[in-house]
Amino acid sequence: xALVNEHFLKLPDNYLFSEIAKKVNAFKVSHPDANVINLGIxxxxxxxxxxxxxxxxxxxxxMGARETFRGYGPEQGYMFxxxxxxxxxxxxxxxxxxxxxxxISDGSKSDTGNIQELVRWDNSIGVTDPIYPVxxxxxxxxxxxxxxxxxxxxxxxxxxxxxENGFVPEIPEKRVDIIYLCYxxxxxxxxxxKSELKxxxxxxxxxxxxxxxxxxxxxxxxxxxxxxSIYEIKGARKVAIEFHSYSKTAGFTGIRCGYTVVxxxxxxxxxxxxDRISLHRLWYRRQCTKFNGTSYISQRAAEATYTTxxxxxxxxxxxxxxxxxxxxxxxxxxxxxxxxxxxxAPYLWVKTPDGExxxxxxEQMLYNARxxxxxxxxxxxxxxxYVRLTAFGQREDCEEAMRRMARMI
Amino acid sequence: xALVNEHFLKLPDNYLFSEIAKKVNAFKVSHPDANVINLGIxxxxxxxxxxxxxxxxxxxxxMGARETFRGYGPEQGYMFxxxxxxxxxxxxxxxxxxxxxxxISDGSKSDTGNIQELVRWDNSIGVTDPIYPVxxxxxxxxxxxxxxxxxxxxxxxxxxxxxENGFVPEIPEKRVDIIYLCYxxxxxxxxxxKSELKxxxxxxxxxxxxxxxxxxxxxxxxxxxxxxSIYEIKGARKVAIEFHSYSKTAGFTGIRCGYTVVxxxxxxxxxxxxDRISLHRLWYRRQCTKFNGTSYISQRAAEATYTTxxxxxxxxxxxxxxxxxxxxxxxxxxxxxxxxxxxxAPYLWVKTPDGExxxxxxEQMLYNARxxxxxxxxxxxxxxxYVRLTAFGQREDCEEAMRRMARMI
Numbered sequence: 001x002a003l004v005n006e007h008f009l010k011l012p013d014n015y016l017f018s019e020i021a022k023k024v025n026a027f028k029v030s031h032p033d034a035n036v037i038n039l040g041i042x043x044x045x046x047x048x049x050x051x052x053x054x055x056x057x058x059x060x061x062x063m064g065a066r067e068t069f070r071g072y073g074p075e076q077g078y079m080f081x082x083x084x085x086x087x088x089x090x091x092x093x094x095x096x097x098x099x100x101x102x103x104i105s106d107g108s109k110s111d112t113g114n115i116q117e118l119v120r121w122d123n124s125i126g127v128t129d130p131i132y133p134v135x136x137x138x139x140x141x142x143x144x145x146x147x148x149x150x151x152x153x154x155x156x157x158x159x160x161x162x163x164e165n166g167f168v169p170e171i172p173e174k175r176v177d178i179i180y181l182c183y184x185x186x187x188x189x190x191x192x193x194k195s196e197l198k199x200x201x202x203x204x205x206x207x208x209x210x211x212x213x214x215x216x217x218x219x220x221x222x223x224x225x226x227x228x229s230i231y232e233i234k235g236a237r238k239v240a241i242e243f244h245s246y247s248k249t250a251g252f253t254g255i256r257c258g259y260t261v262v263x264x265x266x267x268x269x270x271x272x273x274x275d276r277i278s279l280h281r282l283w284y285r286r287q288c289t290k291f292n293g294t295s296y297i298s299q300r301a302a303e304a305t306y307t308t309x310x311x312x313x314x315x316x317x318x319x320x321x322x323x324x325x326x327x328x329x330x331x332x333x334x335x336x337x338x339x340x341x342x343x344x345a346p347y348l349w350v351k352t353p354d355g356e357x358x359x360x361x362x363e364q365m366l367y368n369a370r371x372x373x374x375x376x377x378x379x380x381x382x383x384x385x386y387v388r389l390t391a392f393g394q395r396e397d398c399e400e401a402m403r404r405m406a407r408m409i
Numbered sequence: 410x411a412l413v414n415e416h417f418l419k420l421p422d423n424y425l426f427s428e429i430a431k432k433v434n435a436f437k438v439s440h441p442d443a444n445v446i447n448l449g450i451x452x453x454x455x456x457x458x459x460x461x462x463x464x465x466x467x468x469x470x471x472m473g474a475r476e477t478f479r480g481y482g483p484e485q486g487y488m489f490x491x492x493x494x495x496x497x498x499x500x501x502x503x504x505x506x507x508x509x510x511x512x513i514s515d516g517s518k519s520d521t522g523n524i525q526e527l528v529r530w531d532n533s534i535g536v537t538d539p540i541y542p543v544x545x546x547x548x549x550x551x552x553x554x555x556x557x558x559x560x561x562x563x564x565x566x567x568x569x570x571x572x573e574n575g576f577v578p579e580i581p582e583k584r585v586d587i588i589y590l591c592y593x594x595x596x597x598x599x600x601x602x603k604s605e606l607k608x609x610x611x612x613x614x615x616x617x618x619x620x621x622x623x624x625x626x627x628x629x630x631x632x633x634x635x636x637x638s639i640y641e642i643k644g645a646r647k648v649a650i651e652f653h654s655y656s657k658t659a660g661f662t663g664i665r666c667g668y669t670v671v672x673x674x675x676x677x678x679x680x681x682x683x684d685r686i687s688l689h690r691l692w693y694r695r696q697c698t699k700f701n702g703t704s705y706i707s708q709r710a711a712e713a714t715y716t717t718x719x720x721x722x723x724x725x726x727x728x729x730x731x732x733x734x735x736x737x738x739x740x741x742x743x744x745x746x747x748x749x750x751x752x753x754a755p756y757l758w759v760k761t762p763d764g765e766x767x768x769x770x771x772e773q774m775l776y777n778a779r780x781x782x783x784x785x786x787x788x789x790x791x792x793x794x795y796v797r798l799t800a801f802g803q804r805e806d807c808e809e810a811m812r813r814m815a816r817m818i
């Protein structure tokens with residue numbers, strides 16, 4: 001008899017964002033005339049910039065002509081894009097990578113979900129809390145996260161990021177094999193300085209811990225002392241895999257392109273304690289076997305973000321969202337709310353008034369102000385008492401949302 | 410200490426097609442002027458048809474304008490495409506599916522690789538032999554395939570498809586939990602009739618076996634009595650997941666779009682023997698967590714293959730490849746070679762002369778005729794003594810390749 005992977009059954013039935021979407025849809029059905037403003041899911045609203053659409057049109061034309069048609073690309077992505085990444089995203093920060101260390105993908109959600117296939121099913125994991133749910137859920141599915149008790153998984157070490165510690169995670173007392181870090185952080189919008197991140201690299205080097213570093217929001221960093229890549233820290237190549245995405249950088253959420261850096265110096269151990277195995281080799285094998293490369297059109301689109309016009313246009317869009325963030329930050333603070341993030345990230349982490357739960361405040365916002373936010377506890381136990389707002393809306397929606405919230409509060 | 414997933418280390422270091430690509434590249438480097446004809450990897454050569462490129466241009470324009478921009482799509486794909494699939498690929502064959510049973514993906518390689526996550530790691534698997542390597546390799550990575558001995562995995566039941574049995578797999582004596590079937594077959598190019606496929610559905614129903622049915626080449630079927638979908642067989646919805654791809658149908662190898670059908674009636678058991686779990690629910694959860702949908706441009710491209718012009722243009726391209734197949738089949742037969750497939754599939758399965766190994770004949774073809782083929786043993790033990798040729802080349806290349814082979818033989 002075929003038996004299911006019962007680890008799946010431990011998962012609550014709905015992925016957080018799908019669950020919220022359903023609640024919002026139900027509200028819309030019962031309030032068909034309501035103008036609901038969505039500041040919940042982190043999806044962009046500004047169109048692709050002209051440099052990108054021009055490149056895509058050219059790529060489509062190439063695919064329609066026999067002389068220039070391309071079939072399967074390399075599973076790891078085209079060299080034109082891998083080279084542009086090395087040259088533009090890393091070299092200016094003093095990081096030398098080989099293009100073969102860059103793996104193009106259809107987005108960092110796939111890669112952050114799939115990367116755990118490379119390690120033993122019983123390795124221990126640590127996560128900063130609150131956290132992007134994919135990191136944990138993908139580990140639940142393979143049995144690595146253990147059992148769920150009172151919104152905590154038994155084999156997961158939660159590292160709280162709270163008001164008290166200024167959202168800077170402390171090195172855990174219990175050693176972990178794998179740690180997930182995401183900076184600028186989703187959902188709190190907070191960042192780590194170079195010296196704070198250095199502590200984690202030292203910890204990883206000392207404990208033979210592997211770091212999965214999600215840098216999906218690095219393009220939003222404004223302050224100069226905040227690292228854009230973990231490889232700005234010496235020694236990180238030996239311990240860290242880094243994930244990047246064009247989704248938020250260039251509005252590619254519907255285009256699907258990202259990349260993952262797996263340095264060739266990065267190794268992990270074997271049970272006999274004798275060998276060190278290259279994770280680059282394993283990821284290469286994984287991608288060759290279970291992935292067939294990213295759409296050529298999407299790769300040309302990503303390449304275009306590195307042209308002179310592309311860079312300028314992408315920067316303008318990021319400026320637009322960050323201006324939204326500032327408008328929202330100032331308005332929320334003026335309402336007397338405590339707000340974190342929003343300075344180097346498109347996320348604002350808002351403490352609920354009067355110690356309400358995030359879920360309750362989410363419902364109040366939806367029913368009373370017709371604004372969608374994300375309840376903080378959906379991101380983990382330390383998210384309790386917060387909601388996440390995103391700055392990805394249209395300007396006028398952000399402004400209107402702030403007016404409605406001011407009235408509500 | 411972070412430990413690697415040691416199941417990966419059991420895999421030979423190179424995925425078959427990558428290994429062949431390296432050998433071919435080495436030959437090209439040492440013979441820079443040689444006109445090498447690639448009839449090896451199953452990649453298409455004809456450009457995208459105008460109906461498709463027109464749709465893609467329109468989609469790019471939509472993404473470049475604020476009013477029509479779309480961010481994240483549903484992880485399972487847009488309803489416009491799922492409905493077009495139900496209406497065009499299934500209804501005309503008398504198969505009623507609900508659009509929610511269709512999951513759009515970035516190609517069937519990803520899905521056939523990922524689908525095994527839904528079942529217990531120790532379920533037994535059966536494969537027809539020879540076989541597309543992804544099915545086995547993805548099971549090796551999770552530990553389900555056991556150990557490799559003499560080109561056979563210890564926990565895999567191999568079901569030989571050979572000249573002796575007319576390439577029709579016999580029901581295995583040993584019961585298996587999961588069976589992979591691919592028809593029209595890669596690599597042999599052979600097919601199953603409706604009554605032959607019916608035996609497998611009956612077997613699955615009787616033994617509570619799950620069928621993973623890869624229909625990536627169904628568009629190449631010419632004979633009317635050959636099923637295009639396993640759901641043409643009564644009861645198959647209870648036991649089978651089916652994979653489809655636009656790669657070979659419409660030349661999408663560089664565009665990345667496919668789909669997987671998971672009927673809502675399909676269930677598998679739990680260890681306590683009490684529950685039946687919907688695999689639709691699990692695949693939905695898997696995709697929501699580890700996948701973020703297929704490029705909007707690719708989905709609009711796929712939709713365009715179902716328009717009146719799109720259908721006609723796609724059919725013309727398939728006709729072109731199938732004419733190649735006929736030319737090759739006739740030429741190879743005239744050379745005195747034994748050839749299978751090529752009538753309802755773009756693959757020709759050619760018996761090597763004088764009982765040579767496939768790998769040796771591959772090298773002879775490369776060095777003496779400058780033709781790339783794929784050695785049969787790369788597809789499993791029963792592939793020994795064969796090579797696979799594909800009909801995806803340019804017409805003049807196929808003809809030239811046949812002239813060179815005739816000289817060589």
